[in-house]
Amino acid sequence: MKRKTAIILRYVILVLGAIIMLMPFLWMLSTSLKTQPETVKIPPIWIPKHLMFSNYVNALKEAPFLRYFINSVFVTTVTTAGQLLTSILAAFAFSRLNFYGKNILFVIFLGTMMVPGEMLIIPNFVTLSQLHLVNTYGALIIPWLASFFTVFTLRQTFQSVPDQIYYAAKIDGASDWHYLWHVLVPISKSTITAVTVLQVIGSWNAFMWPLIVTNTENLRTLPVGLQAFTSDAGTNYALLMAASTFVIIPMVILYVFLQKYIIAGISKTGLKG
Amino acid sequence: MEVTFKDVSLSYDGSREILHRLNFTIPEGTLVSILGPSGCGKSTTLMMISGLLAPTSGHIFFGDEDVTKQDALQRKVGMVFQNYALYPHLKVLDNIMFPLKMAKVPKAERREKAIKLAKLVHVDDQLDKKPGSLSGGQQQRVAIARALAKEPSLLLLDEPLSNLDARLRIEMRQEIRRIQQETGVTTIFVTHDQDEALHISDHIMVLNSGKIQQFSSAETLYDNPSNLFIAQFIGEPVINTIDIEDFDDELTDHVDAEILKRAKKVGIRPEALQDHDTGADTLATITTKVKTFEKFGREKNALLDFHGKRLLTTEIEAELAEGQELPLYLQKSGFYLFDQEGTRIFGGDQDVE
Amino acid sequence: MEVTFKDVSLSYDGSREILHRLNFTIPEGTLVSILGPSGCGKSTTLMMISGLLAPTSGHIFFGDEDVTKQDALQRKVGMVFQNYALYPHLKVLDNIMFPLKMAKVPKAERREKAIKLAKLVHVDDQLDKKPGSLSGGQQQRVAIARALAKEPSLLLLDEPLSNLDARLRIEMRQEIRRIQQETGVTTIFVTHDQDEALHISDHIMVLNSGKIQQFSSAETLYDNPSNLFIAQFIGEPVINTIDIEDFDDELTDHVDAEILKRAKKVGIRPEALQDHDTGADTLATITTKVKTFEKFGREKNALLDFHGKRLLTTEIEAELAEGQELPLYLQKSGFYLFDQEGTRIFGGDQDVE
Amino acid sequence: GNSSGDSKAKSDEPVKISFWNGMNGPYQKALKKIINDFNSSQSKYKVVSTAQGDYTALQQKIMAAAKSNSLPVISQTTYTTVPDYSKNNLIEPLDNYMLKGSNKLSSADLKDIYPSFLSSSKYQGKYYSVPFSKSVRVLYYNQDILDKYNLKKPTTWEDIAKDGEVLKAHGIYGMGFDKSWDMEFEGLARQAGNPLITKAPKANLDAAPTLEAANFIMDMIKNKTAKTAGEDFYWTQAFTQGKSAFYAGSSAGVTQMVAQAPKSLHWGTMPLPSYNGKKATEIAGNDIVMFKSASAEQKKGAWAFMKYLMSAKETAKWAKSTGYVPLRKSATETTDFKKYLTDNPYNKAAVDSLDDGFQSNAFLGFSEYRTKLLETVDAMLTKNEPVKKALTSLQTTTEKIIKDNK
Amino acid sequence: MLNEKPTLKSTGKALLYLLPMLIITITFNIYPILKSFIMSFYTKYDFFRDIVSQYGFDNFKFLFSDPDFHIAVKNTLIFVIGVVPLTVIISLAIALLLNRITWLSGLFRTVYFLPFVTSTVAIAQVWHWIYNGDYGLLNYFLSFFGVNAISWLESPHYAMLALIIMSVWKNLGFNIVLFLVGLNNINERYYQAAKIDGANTWHQFTNVTVPLLSPITFLVSVNGVIGSFKVFDEIFALFNGTPGPSKSALTIVYYLYQKFYTEWKYGIAAASGVVLFFMILLVTVFQLWYSKRHVHY
Numbered sequence A: 001m002k003r004k005t006a007i008i009l010r011y012v013i014l015v016l017g018a019i020i021m022l023m024p025f026l027w028m029l030s031t032s033l034k035t036q037p038e039t040v041k042i043p044p045i046w047i048p049k050h051l052m053f054s055n056y057v058n059a060l061k062e063a064p065f066l067r068y069f070i071n072s073v074f075v076t077t078v079t080t081a082g083q084l085l086t087s088i089l090a091a092f093a094f095s096r097l098n099f100y101g102k103n104i105l106f107v108i109f110l111g112t113m114m115v116p117g118e119m120l121i122i123p124n125f126v127t128l129s130q131l132h133l134v135n136t137y138g139a140l141i142i143p144w145l146a147s148f149f150t151v152f153t154l155r156q157t158f159q160s161v162p163d164q165i166y167y168a169a170k171i172d173g174a175s176d177w178h179y180l181w182h183v184l185v186p187i188s189k190s191t192i193t194a195v196t197v198l199q200v201i202g203s204w205n206a207f208m209w210p211l212i213v214t215n216t217e218n219l220r221t222l223p224v225g226l227q228a229f230t231s232d233a234g235t236n237y238a239l240l241m242a243a244s245t246f247v248i249i250p251m252v253i254l255y256v257f258l259q260k261y262i263i264a265g266i267s268k269t270g271l272k273g
Numbered sequence B, C: 001m002e003v004t005f006k007d008v009s010l011s012y013d014g015s016r017e018i019l020h021r022l023n024f025t026i027p028e029g030t031l032v033s034i035l036g037p038s039g040c041g042k043s044t045t046l047m048m049i050s051g052l053l054a055p056t057s058g059h060i061f062f063g064d065e066d067v068t069k070q071d072a073l074q075r076k077v078g079m080v081f082q083n084y085a086l087y088p089h090l091k092v093l094d095n096i097m098f099p100l101k102m103a104k105v106p107k108a109e110r111r112e113k114a115i116k117l118a119k120l121v122h123v124d125d126q127l128d129k130k131p132g133s134l135s136g137g138q139q140q141r142v143a144i145a146r147a148l149a150k151e152p153s154l155l156l157l158d159e160p161l162s163n164l165d166a167r168l169r170i171e172m173r174q175e176i177r178r179i180q181q182e183t184g185v186t187t188i189f190v191t192h193d194q195d196e197a198l199h200i201s202d203h204i205m206v207l208n209s210g211k212i213q214q215f216s217s218a219e220t221l222y223d224n225p226s227n228l229f230i231a232q233f234i235g236e237p238v239i240n241t242i243d244i245e246d247f248d249d250e251l252t253d254h255v256d257a258e259i260l261k262r263a264k265k266v267g268i269r270p271e272a273l274q275d276h277d278t279g280a281d282t283l284a285t286i287t288t289k290v291k292t293f294e295k296f297g298r299e300k301n302a303l304l305d306f307h308g309k310r311l312l313t314t315e316i317e318a319e320l321a322e323g324q325e326l327p328l329y330l331q332k333s334g335f336y337l338f339d340q341e342g343t344r345i346f347g348g349d350q351d352v353e
Numbered sequence D: 001g002n003s004s005g006d007s008k009a010k011s012d013e014p015v016k017i018s019f020w021n022g023m024n025g026p027y028q029k030a031l032k033k034i035i036n037d038f039n040s041s042q043s044k045y046k047v048v049s050t051a052q053g054d055y056t057a058l059q060q061k062i063m064a065a066a067k068s069n070s071l072p073v074i075s076q077t078t079y080t081t082v083p084d085y086s087k088n089n090l091i092e093p094l095d096n097y098m099l100k101g102s103n104k105l106s107s108a109d110l111k112d113i114y115p116s117f118l119s120s121s122k123y124q125g126k127y128y129s130v131p132f133s134k135s136v137r138v139l140y141y142n143q144d145i146l147d148k149y150n151l152k153k154p155t156t157w158e159d160i161a162k163d164g165e166v167l168k169a170h171g172i173y174g175m176g177f178d179k180s181w182d183m184e185f186e187g188l189a190r191q192a193g194n195p196l197i198t199k200a201p202k203a204n205l206d207a208a209p210t211l212e213a214a215n216f217i218m219d220m221i222k223n224k225t226a227k228t229a230g231e232d233f234y235w236t237q238a239f240t241q242g243k244s245a246f247y248a249g250s251s252a253g254v255t256q257m258v259a260q261a262p263k264s265l266h267w268g269t270m271p272l273p274s275y276n277g278k279k280a281t282e283i284a285g286n287d288i289v290m291f292k293s294a295s296a297e298q299k300k301g302a303w304a305f306m307k308y309l310m311s312a313k314e315t316a317k318w319a320k321s322t323g324y325v326p327l328r329k330s331a332t333e334t335t336d337f338k339k340y341l342t343d344n345p346y347n348k349a350a351v352d353s354l355d356d357g358f359q360s361n362a363f364l365g366f367s368e369y370r371t372k373l374l375e376t377v378d379a380m381l382t383k384n385e386p387v388k389k390a391l392t393s394l395q396t397t398t399e400k401i402i403k404d405n406k
Numbered sequence E: 001m002l003n004e005k006p007t008l009k010s011t012g013k014a015l016l017y018l019l020p021m022l023i024i025t026i027t028f029n030i031y032p033i034l035k036s037f038i039m040s041f042y043t044k045y046d047f048f049r050d051i052v053s054q055y056g057f058d059n060f061k062f063l064f065s066d067p068d069f070h071i072a073v074k075n076t077l078i079f080v081i082g083v084v085p086l087t088v089i090i091s092l093a094i095a096l097l098l099n100r101i102t103w104l105s106g107l108f109r110t111v112y113f114l115p116f117v118t119s120t121v122a123i124a125q126v127w128h129w130i131y132n133g134d135y136g137l138l139n140y141f142l143s144f145f146g147v148n149a150i151s152w153l154e155s156p157h158y159a160m161l162a163l164i165i166m167s168v169w170k171n172l173g174f175n176i177v178l179f180l181v182g183l184n185n186i187n188e189r190y191y192q193a194a195k196i197d198g199a200n201t202w203h204q205f206t207n208v209t210v211p212l213l214s215p216i217t218f219l220v221s222v223n224g225v226i227g228s229f230k231v232f233d234e235i236f237a238l239f240n241g242t243p244g245p246s247k248s249a250l251t252i253v254y255y256l257y258q259k260f261y262t263e264w265k266y267g268i269a270a271a272s273g274v275v276l277f278f279m280i281l282l283v284t285v286f287q288l289w290y291s292k293r294h295v296h297y
């Protein structure tokens, strides 16, 4: 009996929380189907009188979304993959290898997180321009190939893998390199999946940077397309939300697909101990 | 591969030394067991041989080569860890195949080999499970298979059979012995089971408190314990130990007076207390009183009182009544005297060490 | 606490059943050992008693109370896990104190008690270490201390001594037995060491392939094995097993013809092969040839050839030459016949089960 | 880099004129069309426009490009950045093209363009920018409310205050402002007697007319006859809900208002009423500047394009397709444009206001000053800071800003 | 080896592993950071041509005497103290709940992650509605408890609270995911041992989950502290590009942004960045020190 109430209580809390979490998402969907006057109705309405699916069609006409989409996919994939690679290597060094200056280097890297990104835009633009990378895919990708947050996250997980597993791998003839790719990475796949999702989303939603380092439509990504609905005269929320929905749906699908890996991990066996 | 330790010491934390200046040589192609009380440093010794742990001081040689500075990868030993250390994310089959994969053995071949080893240790019906859903003994057997898969030139086994039942244990130790003899791989085997050590090994090293107590064959260990610790540690039931003062003059005629003076403790194996005179083998006679008489399976233990001290013998066949007087014949083999430091000064074969 | 299983079955994955309709009762205040080959379901059984695992079907009772639906917290048992499961972040002392802390024992008292237990298991010099820097045996001892700290009314021990050396093992098992008898706590003890089981327990339950093979006292198990599995599983060295066909007519006069017809396998304990006639106890006489004669410590094993089959005896004192002919006297106690299904149909005490 | 390299283009290929802007959506489309027209109207130059997102992104991008020597030829920007750009030697004065040379603006042109646009293009005696996307403040009124309570369209601000008193009883505000009323404030101050900052520049923030203007607005607000949009930012929504009879907002908001207002609502626009017998309405929006880093050829082409944008025909076209105001009078007088205004009556007020339009005087440190001005307005509204105290302190701060930037 | 000391060789090897990351980080993080650090000492400076005509501490002196900067520091600290503990506690609680349900667990996990992907415009709009003084959802709920309508976004007293609530909410999804990963990496056997030892759910949580989850908690809180110190986007979204009513949401980064991009005071902006950096560093080093003793890997 007690157990049952506990379960019910859990669901009640989760459902209440879910409503709060869902609200903006539902708002987005609902607005994307409204007429313009409905979007600014006070108090707000949740269910539009007529579902304006045409908003989606109209929204997609406003900008070259297909091109943007392809760019987004390309940039996101390369950025995420590259960043994972550099981060896995660095996290391994920080978690497993002994070297001079380890702690200092760690703090320095940590320090790079402490500077607001707003300060880095201009100097990095200058650097890229000196490297003749402005207005190329390189500019969209290269600066984001390292993320200390990812390194930090992976380090925390790598460090939780028992030493014994490392020893066993050594005995089995695995060099550090093999240990990393055949043991550590598969064992940490839930964390890696999680950081992948976070990075993909970060890269997918990046707005300011792609705008600043590119000058041609051909290189721009989806979030830039959302600009089409905002102007001096105000914002066309219905179309904006339709386009936003179009932009985030791939991320939702990706998450739904990957979330079971985040949870599965090594499940019952666990890492700790 | 011959393994030599030269003055090897180890301390984990830099302050408390766990192993003190170990010196030994394990001859090529032999199987050596390491015996010793829990916490004496057996696993630590193996870890140093494998290269997972660097000695604080001293040198380790494989053959003539000084490997002290080499890491585990270079030393290429095989090892079963005391806690198995299976890869939690790999299935049983993949766990066994892992060293083969690292050695770049072709896929088909490694599979075949792994399945053969899995059969050997009777886990061939568990190949698709992850270690987390194996029983303790099954995990241990997978660890053995994994270590054997590598075909190393030096095999280190840290209590590899501790979670197996008696039957399987015997079967496994025989398999290990067979493989060891067939391939001639130098093998070091940590066990807490003396019987196992006696049956399987060419030599036994007994460690205590980070020091080697004796390193010799199984028989020598039993017949010629170099000190009181060994005498007490080896043998089941445990040797009877009483103070020299507890004897009246039963020994005076039979042991050199000089030695008797230095002696502190007397050790008498339970089977060295016979109920009949064995002639030449009898050293002295004592009189005891029966306290209890017990029978477990094939074993019969009689607990006796000798000058107020307990003595145990296993050599009495007939059922005895409590309180009954009993003359006993002390056998030469199985009777030892130890000095103040515990060193054996009488009994056993004095030449053998 | 009396523990009763009623038709308890278990399957981990919902398809392969690990335990099949177990039925047994463990009387209050007794110490019961569970013996069985690796992977037979011993740990699984303990997990179900503790409430960590729910049976797929069937019911579990503590006394009269059906606890099937209760979780581990409500059942309040003490347990030593096969893999110890010490808290990696807590020091040894805190690990031992943990159950006391949960029971809200005042701080000073729990400390005192924990230190007492640490002394009992000889880890009192390791109190400030984390489990990660303990040796295997030390970890195991901490786990024992932790389980004892709780003073539960039901104590479950899953191979609690597997990583201890022989001396310590005996000491620990005696301590456990002492505590068990003093406090009267019902104790279930999984071990793979028969000797341990024989010495420590009031009753022994032998499991195989998820079924109970026999549940009786140690002697009964040895003297009256209910089937061939038990006869082979219990006893060291293992019982000699040969086919009935290998006998010519040595048995015809001594065993009922009816029984002989049904018999399939013959089991003869090594000590039931005497080199001299013991009179009334002798059942039959056979003639064998010596193959090898070995001596380990106190043990002397002679391997003999009987109609081309191997027989082992431990009862020969004198050293024998290879190939020598030897008449042997089959003793009544230690001679069994088993039928097609492996059930004992001759030998032992037929009334005892 | 798209400036220096491109300038050496082969003679038969048109010179590329890069043009950065912050126009989006329909505005971007309208702009593209005009650029296409320009490109096909001649063969010497080719304008390539890039939308750089919103104005924030555009500003950051210009800063980054300036730092790395990769500025475009021309860019959209607010005229208030001109002092800073010019001080940093980034932009080219336009006098050589606009007032001299073969392609200069005729004096008729100069007269035709609304003076307020021209005056704000001028900094320290030189033209640095040309007007481009401009809007003015206009008054929105709710005809239904006026009818219901028998009110007339106001001719003076005092009328609005009075109407407010009437409506207050019915839970309706007289006037609605956007989140900040700084634009109306500056208009009132000018009508009362002085600009907030003179061309010199000299701050008049605690001058009597300024205080009068601020008090006038704050009194309405305290009196609950007027209200600011606050968290909604624009009063548009509240206006469409009938929360106020009037709303002083941007003419650029008309499009939005049309889209959002319920069909049943009767509303209109008119120029802001007069105060103190004068009329003034603040102009907002963006200009186009030319960067120094471009080649002579590009600059020439850029000027040609700027001139093209200001031509009567194009500015009318631009105004029609975007709702921004036309830049010259003549553009409003064509029949075509008149027809447009009859079809779109809401847009008429903006055009009618242009004669009375003004723009704040830009000076070095303007954006800092503007931040402070907004903070001051905010302080009066959210912290109830007394008008006099707030403006006196703004005066001190502004004087310091002016001094520091000398 | 287990007890190996660093050597030149091992350092060289580690460098190889770190190299890709190092190259990128040095070019795109460390180099610009150093540049802006140096810039904070430029007192007369032509930004575009990179000509420095005077160095000094004036920028810092300015900051220490600028009341706006004081407000920014105060607000930033309030924000960090408000956001970090709440984020850690709430996301951990939700992760625990999500970890304990089986039915519809995938759906719930997705729902709780959605705010992280949803467009910021939608988020800002919804929160504007929630916080609206007249018809807002929050006031509607509060009215049940007899609380009078609060104009959350217009009142200097409540604006910071509104900002904190929204920020906590916005960062939840992300931290929940990290906690879920951490929870799943804890071996079941410690819970079994704890149950046997008589630990109820709460005690299992405090004695097993909390210590064994500490690496992730450490990660989340360090990241939370750093992220909160740098708060900016949320303010922009919630207060329509203003620093809140009466500067009640003016934070250091907002201040920096304003100085840099709207006022073109690069030296002062850089100096405020340096101050921010050292503030974060101080807290983070404290966290690192604390973690040495309380984080169990």
Ligand SMILES: Nc1ncnc2c1ncn2[C@@H]1O[C@H](COP(=O)(O)OP(=O)(O)OP(=O)(O)O)[C@@H](O)[C@H]1O
Binding pocket: B126, B132, B133, B134, B135, B136, B137, B138, B163, B164, C012, C013, C018, C036, C037, C038, C039, C040, C041, C042, C043, C044, C045, C082
């Ligand atoms: N979590 C699990 N999931 C699936 N199967 C399991 C799991 N745990 C154990 N098993 C299987 O159940 C059987 C019984 O396991 P159990 O651990 O009870 O054996 P055991 O008798 O304790 O053996 P051992 O002496 O080797 O510890 C084994 O075949 C094992 O592979």
Ligand SMILES: Nc1ncnc2c1ncn2[C@@H]1O[C@H](COP(=O)(O)OP(=O)(O)OP(=O)(O)O)[C@@H](O)[C@H]1O
Binding pocket: B012, B013, B018, B036, B037, B038, B039, B040, B041, B042, B043, B044, B045, B082, C126, C132, C133, C134, C135, C136, C137, C138, C163
């Ligand atoms: N990582 C470590 N850090 C500090 N001390 C340790 C560490 N590992 C082991 N020790 C200590 O070193 C001593 C020897 O440990 P070792 O594991 O070698 O013992 P062992 O002989 O294998 O014992 P057992 O039979 O119990 O496994 C023990 O006292 C143990 O507490």
Ligand SMILES: [Mg+2]
Binding pocket: B042, B043, B044, B082, B158, C135, C136, C137
């Ligand atoms: Mg060990």
Ligand SMILES: [Mg+2]
Binding pocket: B135, B136, B137, C042, C043, C044, C082, C158
């Ligand atoms: Mg088990």
